[in-house]
Amino acid sequence: MYQQPVEAQTIADVLSVRSDTAPVHFFAPDRLDARLAEFRRGFPGLVTYAVKANPTEDVLQRLCAGGLDGFDVASPDEIALIRRICPNAPMHYNNPVRSKAEIAAGIAAGVVSWSVDALSEYEKLVAAGVSPKAEVAVRFKLPVAGAAYDFGAKFGAEVDDAVDLLRHVATSGRPLALTFHVGTQCTDPAAYVSYIHAAAQIAERAGATLDRLNVGGGFPASRDGSPKPLEPFFAAIREAMSAFAVRPTLICEPGRGLVADSFAYAVQVKSIRGQSVYLTDGIYGGLSEMVSMPAPALAVMSANGGWRDTARQGVRAFGPTCDSLDQLRDPLALPEGLTEGDWIVFRSMGAYVTGVTTRFNGYGLSDPITVKDLCAPYH
Ligand SMILES: Cc1ncc(COP(=O)(O)O)c(C=O)c1O
Structure with a gap:
């Protein structure tokens, strides 16, 4: 469980007296x-949360208490x-490949x-007996840029296959949806527009009326130090929905864009x-994303508690394990003047840190x- 907030406790207060050298995760x-409120105020539909981004209990409890509309889950454990934490919340199982037990x-x-994303x-x-009243959302992919890396490499049907699959699912009479993921840390609202326009075309070609359209996650965090307001994304999404003659209910399921900056x-x-x-x-811990993405903006504190403001230079960085792969990409x-014992503080580290940290090498x-x-x- 988290420590209770201490009046005026800052990162510097904590680090300047810390004797333990293990990494420290700070939560505000x-x-x-505030970020949940921004989503709820501006997103023109239901706001759900991708649990994988940060499954710590305090985060989930706050989101549940804050009136979130549901959770994207990917496994029986999630x-x-x-x-347990939000007993009545609707759950969307949006990992499209599942075993029978799952x-x-x-x-x-x-x-x-x-x-x-596949007929099979x-x-x-x-065959497993999923209720005919449960929604099925067909996930499709496009070759669209704008994100930190490509999410279509693993999941998502090609457009023509999505048309066939949606048409087939529609014959069941169950609630119908389309879904996609523009890719994580997407900084270009146009990516959502391309996907929404494609979704409208897929539904039309399949002769299907969608109940819901799930625009996934992908919303950006302020990793590079510049604020990432959500309104330009919401405005683009709102506008793009005019591509539908009959508008489905919108859903989003942010992970990073909701939790990272806290x-x-x-x-x-x-x-x-x-x-x-x-x-x-290093890469087996909270810095694992730094093999595929640039490091976020950072600040450096010396052992006496002062922030270093000298000129910066690029330095090769290794993690603590004995594996030679354990080094940052950039x-x-x-x-x-960096000195042994200094603390490097990275911003926007609320997503894909707790859930992916291993115990490798202790x-x-x-x-x-x-x-x-x-x-x-930070800079
Ligand atoms: C189905 C699904 N939805 C939402 C997300 C959250 O993505 P992000 O953290 O980029 O918002 C993911 C991330 O992997 C995902 O797989």
Whole structure:
């Protein structure tokens, strides 16, 4: 469980007296509440949350209490977690490849919507006895840019296949939806527009009327230090919906764009050797995304508690494990005068950190520390 907020406790207050060298995850709950409010105020439909992005209980409890419309779950464990923490919340099982045992767990827990991207997976759902009243959402993909990396490489039917699949699902008479994922950390609202226009065409070609359209996640966090307001995305989505003669109910299921900016993550410099730094965390821990994406903006604090403001230079960074793969893809922009024992604080680290951290070589992650805010001179 998280520590209670301490009046005026800051990241610097915590790190300047810390003797433990393990990485520290900082959580500012007010920021999470504010971002949820931004989604609920502006998104023209239902706001759900992709549990995989950050499954810590305090986050889930706050989202549940904050009036979230449901959760995107990807496994029986996530389903059980949500049933325990937010018992009445609707769940959408949007990992489109499931074993029979996983389908049974979803049925037992009352999942209300299932995504599919292949006929064989749809037939598995029907054979397993998924209720004819449960929604099936056909997931499709487009070759669209704008995100940090391509999500279509693994899931999603090609457009022509999505038309056939939607037509087939429609014969069951069950609630119908289309869904997509523009790719994570998408900074271009036009990506959503392309997908929504394609969804309208797929529905028309299939002769189907959609009950709902799930625009997925992908909304950006302020990783690079510049704010990422959501309104331009919402405005583009609202406008694009005019492509439908009969408008389906909209759903979004953000992960990163909802939680990332309410956390920061501090790792310590454990050694400096030549032009390389060795950190107390790496790709098997909270920095795992830095093999595929640039590092977020960062601030560096010296052991005496002062923020370093000297000129930055690119430095090769390694994680703490014995695996030689454990190094960051890009050099980190670190200040001159960097010293062993300094803390490097990364911003926007609330997504894909807690859920993906391993215990490899005995490293790992402890409970987050709650702070009033995440202020630091990030750049
Ligand atoms: C089906 C689905 N929905 C939503 C998300 C959340 O994506 P993001 O964190 O980019 O918002 C994911 C991420 O993998 C996903 O697979």
